[in-house]
Amino acid sequence: MAQGVWTIAEQREGEIRKVTYEVISEGRRLADALGQELTVVLLGSNIKEKAAEFGHYGADKVIVADDARLEPYTTDAYVSVISQLAKADQPAVILLGASVQGKDLAARLSASLDVAMAQDCTAFSVENGNLVAIRPIYAGKAYAKVTYENSFPQIATARPNVMTMNAPDTSKTAQVIDASFSLDDSQIKTRVVEVIKDETGKVDLTEADKIVAGGRGVKNAEGFKVLEDLADAIGASVGASRSAVDEGWRGHADQVGQTGKVVSPNLYIACGISGAIQHMAGMSTSKVVVAINKDPDAAIFQKSDYGVVGDLFELVPALTEEAKKFA
Amino acid sequence: MNIIVCLKQVPDTEAQIKIASDGKSIMAGDIKWIMNPYDEYGVEEALRLKEKFGGEVTVVGLGPKRVTDSIRTALAMGADKGILIVDDAAEGSDSNAVAKALAAAIKGIPYDIIFAGQRGVDEDLGVVGSSVAELLGIPSICLVEKLEAAADGKSVKANRLVEGQTLVIEAALPVLITTQKGLNEPRYASLPGIMKAKKKPLEEKNLSALGLNPAEFGAGARKLKVVELKSPPERAAGKIIDGDSPQAKAAELARLLHDEAKAI
Ligand SMILES: Cc1cc2nc3c(=O)[nH]c(=O)nc-3n(C[C@H](O)[C@H](O)[C@H](O)COP(=O)(O)OP(=O)(O)OC[C@H]3O[C@@H](n4cnc5c(N)ncnc54)[C@H](O)[C@@H]3O)c2cc1C
Ligand SMILES: Nc1ncnc2c1ncn2[C@@H]1O[C@H](COP(=O)(O)O)[C@@H](O)[C@H]1O
Numbered sequence: 001m002a003q004g005v006w007t008i009a010e011q012r013e014g015e016i017r018k019v020t021y022e023v024i025s026e027g028r029r030l031a032d033a034l035g036q037e038l039t040v041v042l043l044g045s046n047i048k049e050k051a052a053e054f055g056h057y058g059a060d061k062v063i064v065a066d067d068a069r070l071e072p073y074t075t076d077a078y079v080s081v082i083s084q085l086a087k088a089d090q091p092a093v094i095l096l097g098a099s100v101q102g103k104d105l106a107a108r109l110s111a112s113l114d115v116a117m118a119q120d121c122t123a124f125s126v127e128n129g130n131l132v133a134i135r136p137i138y139a140g141k142a143y144a145k146v147t148y149e150n151s152f153p154q155i156a157t158a159r160p161n162v163m164t165m166n167a168p169d170t171s172k173t174a175q176v177i178d179a180s181f182s183l184d185d186s187q188i189k190t191r192v193v194e195v196i197k198d199e200t201g202k203v204d205l206t207e208a209d210k211i212v213a214g215g216r217g218v219k220n221a222e223g224f225k226v227l228e229d230l231a232d233a234i235g236a237s238v239g240a241s242r243s244a245v246d247e248g249w250r251g252h253a254d255q256v257g258q259t260g261k262v263v264s265p266n267l268y269i270a271c272g273i274s275g276a277i278q279h280m281a282g283m284s285t286s287k288v289v290v291a292i293n294k295d296p297d298a299a300i301f302q303k304s305d306y307g308v309v310g311d312l313f314e315l316v317p318a319l320t321e322e323a324k325k326f327a
Numbered sequence: 328m329n330i331i332v333c334l335k336q337v338p339d340t341e342a343q344i345k346i347a348s349d350g351k352s353i354m355a356g357d358i359k360w361i362m363n364p365y366d367e368y369g370v371e372e373a374l375r376l377k378e379k380f381g382g383e384v385t386v387v388g389l390g391p392k393r394v395t396d397s398i399r400t401a402l403a404m405g406a407d408k409g410i411l412i413v414d415d416a417a418e419g420s421d422s423n424a425v426a427k428a429l430a431a432a433i434k435g436i437p438y439d440i441i442f443a444g445q446r447g448v449d450e451d452l453g454v455v456g457s458s459v460a461e462l463l464g465i466p467s468i469c470l471v472e473k474l475e476a477a478a479d480g481k482s483v484k485a486n487r488l489v490e491g492q493t494l495v496i497e498a499a500l501p502v503l504i505t506t507q508k509g510l511n512e513p514r515y516a517s518l519p520g521i522m523k524a525k526k527k528p529l530e531e532k533n534l535s536a537l538g539l540n541p542a543e544f545g546a547g548a549r550k551l552k553v554v555e556l557k558s559p560p561e562r563a564a565g566k567i568i569d570g571d572s573p574q575a576k577a578a579e580l581a582r583l584l585h586d587e588a589k590a591i
Contacts, residue, residue, distance in 0.1 A: 074496075075457075076466055100489040103453055104469045111458035116423060116550035119452050136559070137450045141344040142353065143557045144450070151550040189466035189502075193484065194495035204490035210590070234591050252472070252509040253488055258340050258448050259364050259508060267590040278340045284559055288588045290580065291565075304565040306583060308576050318577030326585045 002092040002152035005031040008082065009042040009054070009062075010101055014071075016050055018207065019097030021057050023158050025166040026124060027095050028058030033126035036092065039063060040174065041085060043078060045071035048176065055174035057166050063089075065179040072192040073101050075108055080188075081181045083112040088180075091153045093131050095124075098157035099206070106157045117155040118146050120262070122162050122285060131156065139258040139281030160207045161264045162285070198253075202237045205256065210236035210267040211286075213256055215279075216243040217272015217293065217312055224249060226313060227271060230320040233327060239263065241273045257282035271312045275300025292316065328380035328480050330373040331433055331441045332406065333459065334388040335363040336397045337449040346556045353556065362397040365444025367513040368506035372474060373442055374405045375511065380480045383407045385436055389417060389428050395529065402524035403516030409529040410436075416534055419546030426458030428544070431537040433463065440483070441503040445470050453505070460503035468496050472509035 007027040010017040024040055031038040039061040040054045051062040065081050082105070086094065094109070096102035098120040110117035122143075123134040130147060131154040137144050148154040205211060212231045214224055224238065231238050240250040242257055256263055258278040268286035272293060273279060280303055283289070291304035292312050301307040308315055338344070339359040347354045362370075373384045386401040388394045389412040398409035412428050420428070433441065441463075443456030453469075460467035472493075473486035482499045488507065516524070534541045542548065568583070570576035584591045 072494075075469070079461075100470060100487075104457065104467075107454040107457035107469075108461050108467060110454065111423070111426060111461035114423065116421065117454055118551060119446075119454060132554075135451075137556075138338070138342075138344045138353075139448065139451060140559055142346060143559055144553045145555040145557070147552050147554050149550050149552050190468060190496050190498045192494050193497045196486075196493040196495065198491045198493070202491075207490060252507075255508065262451070267584070267588070277343075281340075284562075288584070288590045289562065289565075290584070296567075301567065302564065303562050305562065305588065306580060307565050307567045308580055309567065310573055310576060314573035315577055318574045319580060322577045322581035323584075323591055326581065326591050 002090045004037045004039055004089070004091045005034065005093045005095065006039050006041055006086070006091040006153070008094065008096045008102070008105065009040050010097055010099060011042070011044045011047060011050070014044060014047060017097070017099065019099050019102070019160045022160065022163040022165050023095050023097050024054055024057040024059055026158055026163040028166060030093060030095070030124055030126060030131065034092065034129065037061065039091065041065070041082060043070045043081060051176045052173040055172040056168035056170050059174040061177055062174045063177050063179045065181055067183060069183060069188060074188055074190050074192065075104055076190055077183060077188045078105050079108045079112050081179070081183060082109055084181045085179055086113060086153060094153045094155045096157045098159045102157050106155055110155050113153065115153060115155060116148050116151040119157050120159050121156050122159050124156065124158070130154065136285065139262055140284040141281055159264055161209070205237050205239050205254065205261045205263050208237040208263065208265050210234055211239045211263060211265045212236045212269045212271065213239035213241065213273060214244055214271050215241035215273030216247070218244060218249065221249040226316045230269070230316050230323065233320045233323045236267070241279050270300055270304070271316055273300055274298050275303060328376055328382040328439045328476070329437045330376055330382065330384045331436060331438045332366065332369040332373050332384065332386045332401065333429055333441065333443040333456065334366045334386050334397055334401060335444065335447045336360045336388065336390055336394045337363045337447050340364070340448055346558060351553050351556055360393055360397070362400055363444045363447050365446065365506045368508070368510045369442030369444060370401045370404050370406060371511045371513040372506065376440065376476060380476065385410065387429055387432050388412070389425055391418070398529055399524050400516060402527045402529070403520040404514055405520060408527060411529065411531050412534070412537065413531050414533040414541065414544070416541035417544045419549070420544045421549040421551045422452055422454045422458060423550055424544045424548060426455050426462060428534065428537060428539060429455065430459050430462035431539055432532060433459065439480070439500040441501070443503060443505050445505040445507050456503060456505040465501045465503055466498045467503040467505065468498060469505040470507040471504045472507045474504060474510065
C-alpha cells in the first residue's frame with residue numbers, strides 16, 4: 001500500500017532552488033492532511049550537508065542520493081535513480097516544482113512508473129485520502145480539477161511562486177538517509193557539454209516576484225531601456241509580448257503568453273501591450289496587474305487592477321522616480 | 328536521416344474556451360483546430376535536417392478524423408508521409424495512453440530523431456514527448472531552442488533554456504527532442520506543396536492494427552481524470568488612475584501599489 005508524501009528537491013551547482021522550499025511546504029500540508037510522513041529526495045554530488053535543513057520547512061526525512069554523475073541534472077540519470085527509489089519505497093504522492101527541470105523529470109518519471117501526472121498545478125488538496133489538483137489549462141482560460149484513478153504514486157508539479165512557503169522553524173531538522181540505488185553509465189545517454197549563463201542576473205520570469213513587460217508600444221529594442229530602469233528600481237524582471245519578441249526587440253525567453261512563459265508574479269506591469277487573449281493567458285494568475293497604454297479602449301484595461309492611460313515613455317520614467325521613494 | 332514528428336491538433340489560440348454543460352469538458356462547437364504551434368517547429372526542423380542529410384520525414388498524429396487536415400498541412404510543408412491513429416476507442420484517452428499508441432506506431436518505422444512539442448497549447452501538459460521516449464527507451468531532450476546535428480549524422484547537440492541559463496546537451500541518436508520557440512521560423516506551405524500533399528501517403532491505423540488493446544484507451548481508462556472545469560476567477564474591472572500630468576498619475580499609481588496593493 002502506497003504511503004507517504006515525497007517531494008523532489010532541486011539543486012543547481014549545489015545550491016538549493018527556491019521552488020524546493022515551496023514544494024516542501026506544500027508537501028507538509030498534504031502530508032498532514034493524509035496523516036503521513038513527508039520525505040524529501042535530494043540528488044546531487046557532495047550535497048548531504050544541505051539535507052537536514054529541509055526539516056525547517058517541514059520534512060520528516062530526507063533521502064540523499066549522492067553521486068558525482070548527479071551533479072548536473074540529466075533526465076536519464078535522475079529518472080533512473082528516482083524511479084528505483086520510488087519502486088522500493090512506494091510513496092503515495094510525489095510532488096515536484098514546475099520548473100523546467102521539474103516538469104521534464106516529472107513527465108518522464110510518470111512514464112517510467114506508468115502512472116498519471118498533473119503538470120503545473122496551482123492548488124492541491126486531499127479528498128478521501130487522495131491527491132486532488134487544480135491546473136490551469138489553455139494557459140489559464142479554464143481551470144481543471146483533476147484526480148488520479150488507481151494510479152500510485154500520484155505525481156504532480158507545482159507552479160513556482162504559487163505555493164505558500166512555510167516560515168522556517170530552525171529547531172526542526174530532518175532525519176537524513178543515504179539512498180541505495182544503482183546507476184550504470186550506460187543508462188546516461190545525455191551529457192551536459194556546456195552551461196551558458198545568462199549574464200543579466202535577473203530572476204527568470206517564471207520565478208519572478210515582479211515583472212515589467214513591454215509590447216509593440218515600446219517601439220524598438222532601445223525603448224525597453226525605460227522598462228529596465230523601472231524593473232531595476234522595483235526589483236523586477238522584464239518580459240515581453242510576442243509582438244516585441246517577433247520584432248527582435250527581446251529574446252524569446254522573455255515572451256509571456258500562451259506560446260511563451262506562463263508567469264505568476266505578485267505584480268505584473270504591462271506597458272504598451274494591447275491585451276490579446278494569448279498574452280493574457282500567460283499572466284492571468286498574477287496577483288496585481290497594472291496596464292499602461294495610450295489607448296483608453298485597449299482590452300488590457302478590462303483585465304487589470306490598475307490602469308493608466310497615457311504615453312509609456314512619459315509614464316514609466318515618472319513611475320520609476322516615484323517607486324524609488326518606496327525602495 | 329529518418330525523422331518522425333508527433334503532431335497534435337489543438338484549438339486555435341484565439342478560441343474562447345467555454346465550458347460544456349457537463350462541467351468537465353470544453354464546448355467543441357465552433358472551435359477552429361490548428362496544428363499545435365510547437366509541432367510546427369518540429370516539422371520545420373525535421374525538414375531542415377532532411378534537406379541536409381536526406382531521409383524521410385513521417386508525421387504521426389492521434390485523434391479524430393479532423394486531424395487529417397493538420398497532417399496534410401505538414402505534408403504540404405514538405406513532410407513525406409503521414410500516419411493517423413484514429414479509433415473511436417481512443418477518444419478521450421489521457422497522455423499515458425496517447426504516448427503508448429504513438430510509441431507503438433513509431434516502433435514500426437525506422438527513425439533517428441523524433442520531434443514532439445514541449446507542450447500542447449490545449450491542456451498544457453507537456454508529457455507525451457517524454458513519455459514516448461521513455462516507452463521507446465531512447466533519451467529525450469526537452470525545450471530545445473537550437474539543434475545541431477553532427478556532420479556524420481550520428482549525434483546531436485541541443486541548446487535547452489532553463490531558468491537563467493542555457494544547457495548544451497549532447498546525445499547519440501536516436502533521440503527525442505521537444506521543441507521550444509526560437510528553434511526556427513516554420514515555413515508556410517506553398518501552393519505547389521499543397522497540391523503535392525494531396526498525393527502523399529497518409530495511412531490510417533486503428534488501435535488493434537498497432538497491436539494494442541482498445542480497452543486500455545479512451546475516457547474510461549484514464550488514469551488522470553478531469554472531474555470539474557471552471558472558468559478562471561474574473562479580475563474585477565480595475566481602477567483607471569486620473570491625474571493632470573504623467574507625474575501626477577505615476578505618483579498616484581505608486582501610492583496605490585504601495586499602500587493598497589502592497590506590491591512595491
Ligand atoms: C498561435 C498564436 C500564439 C500566440 N502566442 C502569444 C504569446 O504567447 N504571447 C503574446 O504576447 N502574444 C501571443 N500571440 C500574439 C497575440 O495575438 C498578439 O498579437 C500580441 O500579444 C500583441 O502584442 P502587443 O500587445 O505587444 O501588440 P499590439 O496588439 O500591437 O499592442 C500594442 C499596444 O501598445 C499601445 N501603445 C502604442 N504606443 C504606446 C505608447 N507610446 N505608450 C503606451 N501605449 C502604447 C497601443 O495602444 C496598443 O494597445 C499569439 C498569436 C498566435 C496566433
Ligand atoms: N494525440 C497526439 N497525437 C500526436 N502527437 C501528440 C498527441 N498528443 C501529444 N502529442 C505530442 O506531444 C506534444 C506535447 O503534448 P502534451 O503532452 O499533450 O502537452 C505535442 O506537441 C505533440 O508533439
